[in-house]
Amino acid sequence: MELEIRPLTSEDAGAWRLIRLRMLTEHPEAFGEDAEEFAQRNDAELAQRIREGNVIGAWQAGKLVGTVGWFCGRGRKRAHVAEIWGMYVAPEQRRNGAARALLSEALRASALAGVQVWELGVEEQNHAARALYESEGFSTWGIEPDAYRFDQQAVNILHMSRRA
Numbered sequence: 001m002e003l004e005i006r007p008l009t010s011e012d013a014g015a016w017r018l019i020r021l022r023m024l025t026e027h028p029e030a031f032g033e034d035a036e037e038f039a040q041r042n043d044a045e046l047a048q049r050i051r052e053g054n055v056i057g058a059w060q061a062g063k064l065v066g067t068v069g070w071f072c073g074r075g076r077k078r079a080h081v082a083e084i085w086g087m088y089v090a091p092e093q094r095r096n097g098a099a100r101a102l103l104s105e106a107l108r109a110s111a112l113a114g115v116q117v118w119e120l121g122v123e124e125q126n127h128a129a130r131a132l133y134e135s136e137g138f139s140t141w142g143i144e145p146d147a148y149r150f151d152q153q154a155v156n157i158l159h160m161s162r163r164a
């Protein structure tokens with residue numbers, strides 16, 4: 001069955017809670033948010049993050065199997081810049097084009113909202129994600145050493161950007 005790519009709504013908060021917990025638990029090195037801290041958020045907070053973070057889902061037979069989101073910078077001077085966040089595809093759906101389809105939809109939808117510069121952070125050893133972003137026109141402009149820590153490991157983040 002084909003993947004469906006569509007934005008999440010507040011109705012999808014329960015499905016997003018499950019997949020977000022999964023990504024934060026399975027890949028603590030890939031995301032800056034802590035799984036236990038996320039687990040304490042209530043449904044209203046999740047619905048707000050879905051809305052403000054423009055979360056888009058990849059759906060397979062009605063099941064949420066991948067996500068990405070984007071949010072604009074605050075204020076008039078940053079309105080043309082968006083951060084891409086929360087990119088994840090469930091292991092059983094990988095290498096099937098889901099991440100590329102999600103990213104493409106995030107770029108399309110944010111461009112319609114006036115975005116012309118996209119930024120994101122990726123852990124420096126994450127070769128799969130880096131290859132995806134590079135193939136979609138992102139390039140690295142800096143590295144943030146020790147950007148966050150888990151289990152006493154320091155994680156270095158590459159900052160990448162792309163222009164319209």
Ligand SMILES: CC(C)(COP(=O)(O)OP(=O)(O)OC[C@H]1O[C@@H](n2cnc3c(N)ncnc32)[C@H](O)[C@@H]1OP(=O)(O)O)[C@@H](O)C(=O)NCCC(=O)NCCS
Binds near residue numbers: 096097127128129
């Ligand atoms: C990174 C991730 C989102 C890719 O999802 P995916 O649906 O498998 O990716 P796609 O099938 O759309 O592949 C798109 C491109 O990404 C790159 N890519 C994806 N997986 C790769 C891998 N294992 N090794 C090398 N390149 C890879 C390739 O360039 C690929 O293009 P190609 O198929 O034409 O070679 C997925 O592996 C994932 O969720 N990883 C864990 C969470 C994570 O790291 N998120 C990113 C945080 S910044």
